[in-house]
Amino acid sequence: MASKPILLHCGDDIKWNHDLYQKLQSKFRIVRSYSMSREEFKQALQSKKFGDFHAIYRPFWATGGEMSPWNQELISLLPSSCKIYASAGAGFDWVDTKALAKRGVIYCNAGAACTESVADAAIWLILSTFRAFSNSGMAARSLDAQQFKDVNNNVARFTRNPTGHSLGIVGLGKIGFRIAQKAHQSFGMDILYNDIRQLPSNIEKEVDAKFFKELDDMLAVADCVLVATPFGGEAVMNADKIGKMKQGSRLINIARGKLIDEAALVKALESRHLAAAGMDVHFDEPNVNPKLAKMPNVEMLAHTAGTSTDSHMGFERLGMENILSFLETGKAVTPVNLHFFDQAKL
Known part of the structure; x- marks a missing residue:
């Protein structure tokens, strides 16, 4: 029996969508980074501490972001096996989506949830x-x-x-x-x-x-x-x-x-x-x-327009839905950087 693909879960535990997370656990072997400094995270990637992971999941915009910004410095350290990064929040100015595309990684935001x-x-x-x-x-x-x-x-x-x-x-x-x-x-x-x-x-x-x-x-x-x-x-x-x-x-x-x-x-x-x-x-x-x-x-306002319990529940859920959809169909729900890919290769 083939081993499960690896999912890197960045940041805190999920809080709401436990049934969906169980489904994620049934499809992936989940490894965690929790909270790390940027240097610790770089060292973990360089040493392949997380293995050859297939996907990255960041359920909350205010967690797991200690290693931001996600620029070429980090992206160059991702394993070639990584194909999708699903993160909370609507904005993605903190991540170089073009560099991710060049690396073959589809980035998905969760703007629809807020x-x-x-x-x-x-x-x-x-x-x-x-x-x-x-x-x-x-x-x-x-x-x-x-x-x-x-x-x-x-x-x-x-x-x-x-x-x-x-x-x-x-x-x-x-x-x-x-x-x-x-x-x-x-x-x-x-x-x-x-x-x-x-x-x-x-x-x-x-x-x-x-x-x-x-x-x-x-x-x-x-x-x-x-x-x-x-x-x-x-x-x-x-x-x-x-x-x-x-x-x-x-x-x-x-x-x-x-x-x-x-x-x-x-x-x-x-x-x-x-x-x-x-x-x-x-x-x-x-x-x-x-x-x-x-x-x-x-x-x-203090950047709280998208902040509500309902939004955070949706962020958490939509990230998992993106990863599961990509695993099962090859297509993500809310990708934002497909235009940077060679469409013939998708």
Whole structure:
């Protein structure tokens, strides 16, 4: 009887999907790295401590990441037997997916598992930037009667209802589309979008979306711009792009902090070219831009848009589903780097 392929499980124990993990155990011999420093992990790979493993499983985005970033230094040490890496979380800016592809490793993220959580947070940021809810909330919590009265008397001068305004989404993928659904169906916002390709007309019709091939054209007319695209190595909303946004519009980021030039954002807010901004993610996490933090028209979160028990349960499950699907069918559920492969070899 042939021996089971090896699965390297990075990080902590699973917490929720125990039945599925048992299935994984029936298909693989599971070895663990738990928590290691980068040097320890490199030495373990070099000495083949984990054996010739077939797959890597990282169930939680905040665990097993001690060896980050996953760059050529680590990837070059992977055994040739490794064919798939399934990790938690939506973003993958910490891993060189192109280098993995060159090594013959399919990388799978788990963005689909946090779609609802991120979309809900995006809606909250949209509402807050239109209505200044947190500014009002902080005035109430201050227990200062004058702050309370100042906000109560003046907030109407710079707040609007989102209904009837346009939401321009940069990157209408799974998460972006769910945000569009919520914004359009609940608040009657007009949906605009820019992406590398136009969606089929039947999908566009679900949210009455209007496609803009050129980002500049969308920025010029959108009342609120929401960034929902993966980080590709440079800021999507740099000084030039922010300067082309509609006067008095709003900018929201629920993707990756480095997608926005924060210095340019500060200038646009100070000059009142932009009315407000909402940020779940930040350029230099966990360090928040102090100028943005002091602005009452900037809504902020601590990179928690995708964080919920439901998301974490889904991260854990989807990683296992990717690995099992690849083992059984040769195809992963949510691969993100197939475009880097020679398609004829897949």
